[in-house]
Amino acid sequence: MVLLTLLAAVAIAIVRQRSLFGVVLLSGIYSFLIASVMIVLDAIDVALTEASVGAGVSVVILLATLHLIKTTEAAHTRASWLPIFVSLGVGGALVWGTLTLPPFGTPDAPIHRHVAPYYIENALRETNVPNIVSAVLADYRGYDTLGETVVIFTAGIGVMMLLRGGKRRRSEDDKAEDAS
Amino acid sequence: MQALNNFIAHYNYVITIFLMITGLYIMVARSNMVKKLIGLSIFQTSVYLLYLEPGKILGGTPPIIDKAFTVYSNPLPHVLILTAIVVGVATLALGLALVVRINEAYGSIEEDEIFKKDREQ
Numbered sequence: 295m296v297l298l299t300l301l302a303a304v305a306i307a308i309v310r311q312r313s314l315f316g317v318v319l320l321s322g323i324y325s326f327l328i329a330s331v332m333i334v335l336d337a338i339d340v341a342l343t344e345a346s347v348g349a350g351v352s353v354v355i356l357l358a359t360l361h362l363i364k365t366t367e368a369a370h371t372r373a374s375w376l377p378i379f380v381s382l383g384v385g386g387a388l389v390w391g392t393l394t395l396p397p398f399g400t401p402d403a404p405i406h407r408h409v410a411p412y413y414i415e416n417a418l419r420e421t422n423v424p425n426i427v428s429a430v431l432a433d434y435r436g437y438d439t440l441g442e443t444v445v446i447f448t449a450g451i452g453v454m455m456l457l458r459g460g461k462r463r464r465s466e467d468d469k470a471e472d473a474s
Numbered sequence: 475m476q477a478l479n480n481f482i483a484h485y486n487y488v489i490t491i492f493l494m495i496t497g498l499y500i501m502v503a504r505s506n507m508v509k510k511l512i513g514l515s516i517f518q519t520s521v522y523l524l525y526l527e528p529g530k531i532l533g534g535t536p537p538i539i540d541k542a543f544t545v546y547s548n549p550l551p552h553v554l555i556l557t558a559i560v561v562g563v564a565t566l567a568l569g570l571a572l573v574v575r576i577n578e579a580y581g582s583i584e585e586d587e588i589f590k591k592d593r594e595q
Contacts (some may be wrong), residue, residue: 398483430549
């Protein structure tokens, strides 16, 4: 509960912080807090991934981007009451939707009665992997994970094409300037 | 008293939704593109929490089979969110590459200035 409240505080700080450098550091803190919350929620595999990917890789690529661009945010000129109104409207509707959800941590909620018991009872016998999360990820839903790697591959190709294309165009511009 | 108990039992959802609308607000209201992307990732992490929270059982352990434990938390949301985290970082990397290209083309990453330059041309 304390961790969740801290998360909310960091999120507000991110909204108010104008230096992009500070925003990136705060987002690293935010990722580590999220990872701690995930450990409390028993999702240790997810917490490890979030700590390495969210707080590690994301912060590194954000810093690499800041190296290439201006690092202060301009003062915002637009009226901000419409976004606040939209956000609060969406938030109110969502909170209203959660009121009838089962309370936190009850063992007989509908989510625990569907396919999850099957995996918990049979995963060790069928796959011989004690960690049910990796058993489901790699054995039962292997194609899903294959699709995920395809997504990462595509994103990697996209990033490479965007950045290298830009470099080539710039060197052509330089040549044109040298010629003139 | 009952209303207070109900609020405490759903406090995690309230914070999750607060994070969600914070991300939404950053994306809609701020014109700086790097900040928009960070808003997007805040929104994403709130969705991770929304998936993981119902899977927790009070008194349960992480879903790794061991003779000493009988109650395990639900492993399915964990699997789905592992996939989502990795896809999320791929989206972030692609978005940042686009930001770098926009900065090369327009010399700015503020949405307002870019629209102004578009209108002038």
